[in-house]
Every structure is written in structure tokens, then in C-alpha cells.
Amino acid sequence: MPHAPRPAAFHIHSIAFAFPGNRDAIALRAPATDRLLSEHAEWIRQERSAPVAYVRGARPHIRVVFRRVTGPAKLTAIIGASARGKIVGVAARRVQLAFGRNGLSQPVSFRLSKRLPSTVGVRRVRWRWTGEVGDLRVPLGDSEHEICLAWRRPRPAKAWAGVNDFKNHPDWVYAPVMQWTCAWAAGRKDPKEICDAILSHLPASGLSYAKPAWDVRSMLSTGGGYCGGWYRMFQAMAAAQGVAVERRSFLVDWQSESGGRARWCAIVVGKPGINRDSVAEAPSTFHDVLRRPVKEAPVRSTTRARYRFWGVPEKLGDGHCVNFLRHSGRWYLYDACFLSRPVALPGFTLPRSNTTRAIPIGKLGAFRTRYLDQAVSYMLGSFRQEGHLYRTVHPDPGDPGFGKQPVINGLSIRTPIVPRPGELISFYWV
Amino acid sequence: MALMHAVVLEQCPESEAVLREVALYDGQLQLDASDGLPHAMSPEDALRALAVQVLAAWNPRRHRAVIRTVHRSARNDVVRRIAEERL
Numbered sequence: 001m002p003h004a005p006r007p008a009a010f011h012i013h014s015i016a017f018a019f020p021g022n023r024d025a026i027a028l029r030a031p032a033t034d035r036l037l038s039e040h041a042e043w044i045r046q047e048r049s050a051p052v053a054y055v056r057g058a059r060p061h062i063r064v065v066f067r068r069v070t071g072p073a074k075l076t077a078i079i080g081a082s083a084r085g086k087i088v089g090v091a092a093r094r095v096q097l098a099f100g101r102n103g104l105s106q107p108v109s110f111r112l113s114k115r116l117p118s119t120v121g122v123r124r125v126r127w128r129w130t131g132e133v134g135d136l137r138v139p140l141g142d143s144e145h146e147i148c149l150a151w152r153r154p155r156p157a158k159a160w161a162g163v164n165d166f167k168n169h170p171d172w173v174y175a176p177v178m179q180w181t182c183a184w185a186a187g188r189k190d191p192k193e194i195c196d197a198i199l200s201h202l203p204a205s206g207l208s209y210a211k212p213a214w215d216v217r218s219m220l221s222t223g224g225g226y227c228g229g230w231y232r233m234f235q236a237m238a239a240a241q242g243v244a245v246e247r248r249s250f251l252v253d254w255q256s257e258s259g260g261r262a263r264w265c266a267i268v269v270g271k272p273g274i275n276r277d278s279v280a281e282a283p284s285t286f287h288d289v290l291r292r293p294v295k296e297a298p299v300r301s302t303t304r305a306r307y308r309f310w311g312v313p314e315k316l317g318d319g320h321c322v323n324f325l326r327h328s329g330r331w332y333l334y335d336a337c338f339l340s341r342p343v344a345l346p347g348f349t350l351p352r353s354n355t356t357r358a359i360p361i362g363k364l365g366a367f368r369t370r371y372l373d374q375a376v377s378y379m380l381g382s383f384r385q386e387g388h389l390y391r392t393v394h395p396d397p398g399d400p401g402f403g404k405q406p407v408i409n410g411l412s413i414r415t416p417i418v419p420r421p422g423e424l425i426s427f428y429w430v
Numbered sequence: 431m432a433l434m435h436a437v438v439l440e441q442c443p444e445s446e447a448v449l450r451e452v453a454l455y456d457g458q459l460q461l462d463a464s465d466g467l468p469h470a471m472s473p474e475d476a477l478r479a480l481a482v483q484v485l486a487a488w489n490p491r492r493h494r495a496v497i498r499t500v501h502r503s504a505r506n507d508v509v510r511r512i513a514e515e516r517l
Contacts, residue, residue: 309469318468
């Protein structure tokens with residue numbers, strides 16, 4: 001008597017989302033390895049479930065591989081996947097599977113049953129896969145996925161990375177950056193709303209100020225960075241959502257004057273910065289001027305930790321780095337390090353990058369009143385006050401204690417009271 | 431940074447040689463952060479930026495090749511811009 005054919009038994013093995021040639025998917029990169037998550041199928045049964053990303057409203061294809069357990073090496077089945085509620089599933093289709101010696105089928109293309117949601121966000125889906133083989137309906141297993149939905153297609157990484165290390169693959173996003181920004185910007189509908197949401201949620205990244213990192217990848221591995229990293233990070237976050245923001249450094253313009261005076265030697269910030277309780281610099285003695293008129297005001301000496309963004313005499317030195325968004329005809333400043341809200345800048349025009357000519361602050365609209373006076377606590381220089389020259393030393397090789405002696409702060413004038421007529425605050429914008 | 435300031439005080443062949451090496455240095459520095467690290471760029475880039483500025487101020491023709499190399503190879507776009515505008 002002939003044996004009855006054994007029922008087919010197989011299950012889903014892996015699902016690839018951002019496979020080569022799939023233009024719907026957004027390529028995600030792992031910061032630890034700098035490799036694309038899609039080098040392997042993003043979901044592998046009992047092994048891997050990596051996040052995937054699309055532009056909101058996409059209706060993408062995926063590639064699925066099945067594993068044979070028993071039964072014939074070739075079969076025809078109608079396979080699809082459903083999800084609970086209104087969440088998108090996988091459209092069922094008739095497929096012919098051919099299992100190789102390793103038990104795996106060829107990759108089979110499926111399309112989602114409908115468009116992904118049309119709003120920015122992160123969706124977690126559980127798909128229940130089933131197959132109809134002849135008259136039999138067989139369960140093929142469940143798969144779970146984190147799907148990030150971006151506002152628009154991400155902007156090329158070169159904008160925030162400065163260089164393109166992946167010439168064959170210019171469009172990609174670091175996975176945590178995509179996950180964070182899709183969650184933070186959920187439901188937001190325009191570039192300003194998206195940037196505002198990113199800025200206000202930045203502390204949730206866990207990244208902090210003043211870790212030794214100055215680019216996006218090293219910030220992700222170090223757990224934070226200085227402003228030179230943060231303005232790239234903010235630009236990368238906006239770019240992940242397809243939003244273009246500018247970044248600029250305003251660098252201290254240290255001009256030496258007669259009689260040992262100099263303006264300005266550093267900008268001084270007293271806030272610890274994002275996700276920090278204290279300033280990451282050793283305390284030093286400051287000689288503060290807090291009241292107008294500046295020339296007659298008493299000097300208050302105090303020893304405390306403050307950040308000093310040092311200039312270099314007659315050269316470009318250090319400075320602060322921020323982002324700008326132009327929206328509805330107005331510029332907005334985003335300081336990811338020290339502020340949680342954007343600053344509207346009426347009358348401001350973004351300066352062109354120029355390393356040879358500093359720009360007087362009076363030419364920058366409301367930049368000083370709306371931003372600098374609030375964010376930068378003091379302007380540090382070398383000035384004569386109360387008959388004494390408060391000279392800044394950073395570092396002065398002519399000093400006998402050179403190499404041993406700490407840096408010396410000159411006179412730190414509270415930024416809002418720096419006299420306006422002839423104030424001579426200027427920065428290099430790069 | 432203190433040593434850099436000492437180097438840039440006097441233009442001489444030795445100082446120029448040090449600055450050229452600094453400009454082309456491709457490694458990482460281990461620095462004491464207690465007096466603060468640069469904010470806008472890494473310590474290596476801060477030194478590179480200063481070296482390029484000083485070399486360009488001293489003798490732009492003689493150091494053109496170094497400045498051009500920095501312009502081509504710098505990963506930091508502020509350093510690249512500083513080099514570009516001094517070529």
C-alpha cells in the first residue's frame with residue numbers, strides 16, 4: 001500500500017528589508033561597526049531583530065526565506081502574514097518554494113498589504129505568517145519588527161559627516177539616530193516642528209556634553225561630545241528626517257591691543273551642558289564685572305568651574321558650534337549643547353563661512369540679544385579695571401612659570417552688559 | 431597647546447619643521463582635560479588649524495604643499511576651510 005505524502009512543514013527563516021536594490025528602504029548603519037544592518041537579513045528567526053526604516057506612507061517589498069523541516073523539497077503555497085488591529089500585514093501571494101540542501105528556500109519577494117502609516121513614528125509590528133498548501137492551512141511562525149517611519153527621505157550623510165566614507169552608498173543613517181528621531185518627532189508635520197521636537201527630546205538620547213568626541217560616530221560610542229560633535233549630531237538627526245539644517249561655528253576673534261589689553265580671549269559658559277550636573281573643567285579664578293557702567297563697576301573675584309572657549313591671539317581658535325534652520329522666511333538657532341528650545345532670530349542672515357574676516361556682532365540682527373546674551377555668560381578679555389590690568393594668560397610662554405602655571409583669566413564681563421556702542425564683539429563664522 | 435604657542439613665537443627652520451609635522455600629523459593625542467579640551471574641534475584638529483594658519487602667515491609659498499595636503503586630507507571641514515582660504 002503506497003504511503004500518503006507527508007504534510008509539508010516549513011517556517012519563516014529570515015526577512016530582509018533594506019536588501020540591495022530596494023529603493024523604498026532607508027539604509028541603517030551600526031555605529032559600533034560602521035556596517036549596514038542590512039548586510040544580513042534584519043530579522044532572523046531566534047537570532048536577530050534589527051530596526052528597519054522607511055519614509056512614512058511607503059508600501060515596500062520585503063524578501064523572505066523559508067526553512068524546510070519535513071516534506072517535499074519543492075512546493076507551491078499561498079503565503080502571507082497578518083497583524084492584529086489596523087497594523088499593516090504582508091499581502092498573501094502564491095509562491096513556489098525550492099529548498100536547498102541547507103534547508104533554506106530561495107528569497108521570495110512579498111509586498112506589504114497596504115501603505116505604512118503616513119505619520120512619522122516608530123511602529124512595532126508582530127506578523128503571524130500562514131501558508132496554504134493544497135487544502136491545508138499551516139502556521140509558519142511569527143516575526144516581530146521595529147519599523148521607523150521618517151518624515152522624508154534622509155539627506156546624504158556627507159552634509160554632517162563632512163566627508164563621505166562610503167562612496168558607493170551615500171545615503172544612510174546611524175540606526176540609533178533614526179530610532180530616536182522617529183520616536184521624538186512622532187506626528188510632527190514640518191521641518192520646524194521636527195527640529196523643535198528633536199531639540200527638546202535630546203536628553204533622552206543619554207548623550208552628554210563634554211565627552212571627548214567631535215563627530216557623530218564617536219559621540220555615539222563615547223556617550224556624548226563637545227559642541228563640534230553636537231552640531232553635527234543635530235544636523236544628522238534632522239537629516240535622518242529629511243530636514244536640512246545649517247551648522248556654523250562662531251570662533252573667538254582674539255585681538256591684542258595696546259597696553260596688554262586684548263578683546264576677546266574666550267567666551268565663557270557657566271552651564272554644565274546637556275545631561276551633565278557640573279562643568280567638566282577644573283575650577284579657576286574669574287574676575288567678573290556684573291554691572292553697568294562697566295568701566296566703573298567693581299570686580300568680583302570668584303573661583304568656580306566654567307567652560308572657556310579659547311581664542312588664539314590674531315588667529316582662529318576655539319569657539320562654539322550651533323545649528324540654524326530657515327523656516328517661513330525666518331532663521332532659528334538650535335544650540336543642542338546648552339538650550340532646549342530654539343531661538344528665533346529676527347533680522348539675522350546666516351553668515352557665509354569665512355576664516356579670514358571676523359564679523360562684528362552688530363551685523364547679525366538679534367543674534368546677540370536673543371542668543372549670545374542668554375547662552376554665553378561672560379566675554380573674557382584682558383582689560384584695565386580699578387587701576388589694575390587683568391591680563392588673560394592662555395598659556396603665555398613668556399611667563400616664568402610657563403608649563404607649570406595654570407591658565408589665568410583676565411576680566412570676564414557679563415555678556416549682556418558689554419557696552420553696545422563700539423562693543424567690538426566679533427566672531428569668525430565657519 | 432602650550433608647546434604650540436612656544437613654537438609659533440619665533441619663525442625659524444626648527445619651528446617650521448615642527449609646524450609642518452603638526453599639520454600633517456594623523457594620529458590621536460592623549461591630553462589632560464582638566465584645563466579643558468577644545469570645544470569646536472578635536473585637539474588634533476585645533477593644532478592642525480593653528481599650524482596651517484601660522485605656516486600660511488610665515489611663508490605661504492614655501493608651505494603651500496603642506497597646506498594643500500591638509501586641505502585635501504582634513505576630515506574636519508573647519509580645518510579644511512582654513513587651509514582652503516590660505517592656498
